[in-house]
Amino acid sequence: MALSLDDILHLFDKHGAIAYSGEPVTQLQHALQCATLAEAAGASRELIVAALLHDVGHLLNVQGETPTERGVDDLHQYFALPFLRPLFSDAVLEPIRLHVDAKRCLCAIDPSYHARLSADSVRSLRLQGGIFDDEAAQAFLAKPYARDAIALRRWDDEAKDAQRVTPGLAYFMEMAASVVVVRG
Numbered sequence: 001m002a003l004s005l006d007d008i009l010h011l012f013d014k015h016g017a018i019a020y021s022g023e024p025v026t027q028l029q030h031a032l033q034c035a036t037l038a039e040a041a042g043a044s045r046e047l048i049v050a051a052l053l054h055d056v057g058h059l060l061n062v063q064g065e066t067p068t069e070r071g072v073d074d075l076h077q078y079f080a081l082p083f084l085r086p087l088f089s090d091a092v093l094e095p096i097r098l099h100v101d102a103k104r105c106l107c108a109i110d111p112s113y114h115a116r117l118s119a120d121s122v123r124s125l126r127l128q129g130g131i132f133d134d135e136a137a138q139a140f141l142a143k144p145y146a147r148d149a150i151a152l153r154r155w156d157d158e159a160k161d162a163q164r165v166t167p168g169l170a171y172f173m174e175m176a177a178s179v180v181v182v183r184g
Helices: 005-015 027-040 045-053 056-060 090-109 119-127 134-141 146-158 169-178
Strands: none
Touching: 005 027, 005 056, 005 169, 027 045, 027 056, 027 146, 027 169, 045 090, 045 146, 045 169, 090 119, 090 134, 090 146, 134 146
């Protein structure tokens, strides 16, 4: 089943107030902060929308607050793709799909990155397969959209500030509407 933009709004309305995995922000705050950071960095509209929607899989497959404490990896980076594919191009979808592996890669190529991860990110890293070895990191970096996924990952890590002010969801949903792909 494909999601419409109205369905995405409904997901944020229904589940956006759930805490973001032990962080001091909600799912909605995290999404808005990630998109705001992407916009401030001069990212493309598609990458800003990817930043907004990168964790929508958590809203489609609700596992409660902080599922990693129970050893659950909800595979959110993949879960949302069938629902979003009818709406968006690979420029939106691939950074979403790759943002977890971007964390695994960053831990391998940036020695200081792992030390900056939150407790939940460290738990989820273990559940998601752990740090890439050098070969896997290089293979990841060779993929289309890997650099966008790494940028998204860095915004993801920063988007946990309870005091950060962002534009509202309507602002970013207008941007999402502007990059919807008409298929068929």
